[in-house]
Amino acid sequence: MKKVTVRVCSGTTCFVMGASNLQMLHEYVPEELRDWVDIQGAHCLELCRDRNYGAAPYITIDDEIVAEADLSLILERIEQRVRG
Amino acid sequence: MNYHNYATRLRIDLCIRMLHAYFDGKLIEKIDRIPLDMRPRGGEHARCCIYRDRAIIRQRCISVLGFGTGPEEDELTPLADYARRALERTLIEGPVLHVIEEGCSSCIRSRYEVTNACRGCLARPCMLNCPRRAIRIVQGHADIDPALCVNCGKCLGECPFHAIIRIPIPCEEACPVDAITKDEQGRAVIHFEKCIFCGKCMKACPFGAIMEKSQLFDVLEQIRRGCRVVAMVAPSIIGQFPGSLGQIAAGLEKLGFCAVVEVAHGADMTARHEAAEFTERMARGDACMTSSCCPAYTDLVKKHVAGLAPFVSSAATPMHAMGAWVKQQFDPQARTVFIGPCFAKRHEALFDSCVDYVMTFEELGALLVAREIDVAALDAVDVEPAGRREGRGFAVSGGVTRAVAGLLADGAGAPLVVPALVDGLSKKTIALLKTVARERQPGNFIEVMACEGGCVSGPGVVAPGAAAVRQLEKFLENSQAIRNGCADQHSHAQR
Numbered sequence: 085m086k087k088v089t090v091r092v093c094s095g096t097t098c099f100v101m102g103a104s105n106l107q108m109l110h111e112y113v114p115e116e117l118r119d120w121v122d123i124q125g126a127h128c129l130e131l132c133r134d135r136n137y138g139a140a141p142y143i144t145i146d147d148e149i150v151a152e153a154d155l156s157l158i159l160e161r162i163e164q165r166v167r168g
Numbered sequence: 169m170n171y172h173n174y175a176t177r178l179r180i181d182l183c184i185r186m187l188h189a190y191f192d193g194k195l196i197e198k199i200d201r202i203p204l205d206m207r208p209r210g211g212e213h214a215r216c217c218i219y220r221d222r223a224i225i226r227q228r229c230i231s232v233l234g235f236g237t238g239p240e241e242d243e244l245t246p247l248a249d250y251a252r253r254a255l256e257r258t259l260i261e262g263p264v265l266h267v268i269e270e271g272c273s274s275c276i277r278s279r280y281e282v283t284n285a286c287r288g289c290l291a292r293p294c295m296l297n298c299p300r301r302a303i304r305i306v307q308g309h310a311d312i313d314p315a316l317c318v319n320c321g322k323c324l325g326e327c328p329f330h331a332i333i334r335i336p337i338p339c340e341e342a343c344p345v346d347a348i349t350k351d352e353q354g355r356a357v358i359h360f361e362k363c364i365f366c367g368k369c370m371k372a373c374p375f376g377a378i379m380e381k382s383q384l385f386d387v388l389e390q391i392r393r394g395c396r397v398v399a400m401v402a403p404s405i406i407g408q409f410p411g412s413l414g415q416i417a418a419g420l421e422k423l424g425f426c427a428v429v430e431v432a433h434g435a436d437m438t439a440r441h442e443a444a445e446f447t448e449r450m451a452r453g454d455a456c457m458t459s460s461c462c463p464a465y466t467d468l469v470k471k472h473v474a475g476l477a478p479f480v481s482s483a484a485t486p487m488h489a490m491g492a493w494v495k496q497q498f499d500p501q502a503r504t505v506f507i508g509p510c511f512a513k514r515h516e517a518l519f520d521s522c523v524d525y526v527m528t529f530e531e532l533g534a535l536l537v538a539r540e541i542d543v544a545a546l547d548a549v550d551v552e553p554a555g556r557r558e559g560r561g562f563a564v565s566g567g568v569t570r571a572v573a574g575l576l577a578d579g580a581g582a583p584l585v586v587p588a589l590v591d592g593l594s595k596k597t598i599a600l601l602k603t604v605a606r607e608r609q610p611g612n613f614i615e616v617m618a619c620e621g622g623c624v625s626g627p628g629v630v631a632p633g634a635a636a637v638r639q640l641e642k643f644l645e646n647s648q649a650i651r652n653g654c655a656d657q658h659s660h661a662q663r
Contacts, residue, residue: 094410094544095410095542095544096409096410096419096533096536096537096541096542096543096544097537097540097542099409099410099533099630099631100180100409100533100534100536100537100630101177101180101537102177104408104630104631104632104633104635104636105631105632105633105635107635108634108635127542127544127545128542128544128545
């Protein structure tokens, strides 16, 4: 098991494109993983530059960027990372 | 509650692309290319092929430009023509909702079907209990003849294997007033003489085939021409964007609005008026009074529950009250734009000289993205006059009652409020309202919200769900309440 840091972009673009649904991400992390996941809100991560808005919302898990992030995708990636 | 999905994303993405073209000064030149850019040759498609997808996106563009797509539409008319007409237009016309004809998947008429879980049993209760003899056994399986079936649903309850299912039509299922039906080709048609513009069909359609005629470009053109355009934000805006009310207002000013006001201030006037009116009505022996702030509900009364009309409060809606305030106190020449989560307000505003345009949170979201405005990074500006807790609370179901009861609690000899809440209009709650009209039950103050949960779950929100509601509740806790009774300002709210 490895500890991971998740940053959820709360820039307007990501928020409008669906990150508003990720505000309660912590509640969806399975209990056995909770101690291994540190979820942080973040100001605009500036990943939406070059007008690549269609791929928002963005989140990062450590150094990995996840585009078109939705709950199930994020949880899947978190689990993979934590369990190595 | 969570209806953020691909249909929503597609709508916002399209809006952003159109806005980019507009702000580059090239909407007319570029718009015909947008459907191609979104569905490039060899790329993915949601329907049968990219060409169908492009045809649907083309119709969506027409809708964002504020036009309908009916049988009268000529497919050879370039989008550039529509764009030109949209930018020149000064008058907006209803109806505000329409069906994207190409987008409607023509769902089969609501019906029952036998799935392959059918075991072709010996008892065959489905067959025996069908009052129309519509079920036969074909190759060891039950089969329903659609020509004979009357959709009674008896077979569904009889099958011991649960092998029979009902396939609903989402839009018809969602419409509380049976205003959407199928034409001969199976496509959805909205009957506007029945429609109350609640927007439930739009939320329900999995193909995103029902859209609003947007006024986005009308508003932008007003700003570009240098008119003073005032943004009137509904209280439910809290939680819809990252950042505080003051920061959202700063974002709106960056977009070119000359001032930002809270519709909650209008709601405060409505609440005062309703409190005073309630006292009068109880004194003269009325059985009850209902709220009047939800335009889908007042439209419902007009079109479907006439018996309730005498009980609907005469208070103007918060939107009207605020529009009138802007035109009287701020600038009679100013153009007013209501920004909220509501479709019915768009319909209401068509007939309200104090409200010129209506925008949804979704459209505002697209606008902020297109202009690269990061709300949470802005310095907050003051929004005056500040709404009070009473008016701001109108955004959540139960808020109107809380406001009115709270205002009356101050006064000696005020009538006792026995509240009843209709939280969301559905066929069931409308049936209940019809009994209220007849039997005068179950309370003396009846608050009606077309959307379950209140305006916070309106069809035009970008951030649905609990997180937004939580932020709004926190905002209400930190809002100042109206201290003194109700008499002073309510004349404002009189229509």
